[in-house]
Amino acid sequence: MIEQITDQLAILGHPQRISVFRMLMRRFPDTVPAGELATELGIKASTLSNYLNALQRSGLVTQERVGTSLLYSIEMKNVQHMLEFLLNDCCRGRPDICMPSTQGTRKMTDRKFNVLFLCVGNSARSIFAESLLRTLGGDRFSVYSAGTQPTSKLNPFAVQVLNDKGHDTSGLRSKHMSEFATDDAPEMDFVFTVCNQAANEECPAWEGQPISGHWGMVDPVKTTGTEAEQSLAFQNAYGALKRRIEAFTSLPVESLDRIALQTAVDDIGRTHVEDTK
DSSP states (O other), rough: HHHHHHHHHHHHHSSSHHHHHHHHHHHOOOOOOOHHHHHHHHHHHHHHHHHHHHHHHTTTTEEEEETTEEEEEEEEHHHHHHHHHHIIIITTOOOOHTTOOTTTTTTOSSSOEEEEEEEESSSSSHHHHHHHHHHHHHEEEEEEEEEESSSSOOOOHHHHHHHHHHHOOTTOOEEEEEEGSSSSSSSSEEEEEOOOOTOOOOOOOOOSSOEEEEEOOOOGGGOOOOOHHHHHHHHHHHHEEEEHHHHHSSSSSGGBBBHHHHHHHHHHHHHHOOOOO
């Protein structure tokens, strides 16, 4: 047991290996293509392969092959065992010694929570999520959305869906995520990415300590075909996000601690959501 833990800690002691580990932790519970990891982290494919092999040997990362692609994800049970050993053995079962802020056990306060939805273009999926949570969450949340490569305007199909569903679209706009990284920007309590890793989109990772989740969605903007087929893709994306937002708003956010909330958010992202017209 101790030998395995020390091996894991030694592997994470390398600055680039831990950057790979951190990226996969941010994307948990999803699997991430090796090519996407290499691109986002700026690591050569051959070098990344060595890092991933080491993380696999340590038991912290698992690999699966889908077609010709190699996909990687965190082996969470082994990560939990490693952290449990550090807290129970090294910290003598008192996380308050090693984590004075006790972020892992503190409950969220009874206040309005800041939520940010991120995708690439910020023209449809994250706009849907922003509008849905603003409607379904009532006064509990202050809601924002942004993208890594925002478009100049919202997608007209997305705007039509929102209008048809009775949402107010007058204040919506496409914007860059850098707007929420300034010193005077609101501090986020929750950050959700809604881009689709299966399409190898560059899904942004958020620094800091918000509770984060990945609720990957196929980009309806990329749908081709007739106008009716394109419209249906936007309807389905809206419906699928609505189910996830409904699950999120049903959580007793005010009474759960960070660990319980993170687990619930991960479960929502892991649950298969059927298309909803």
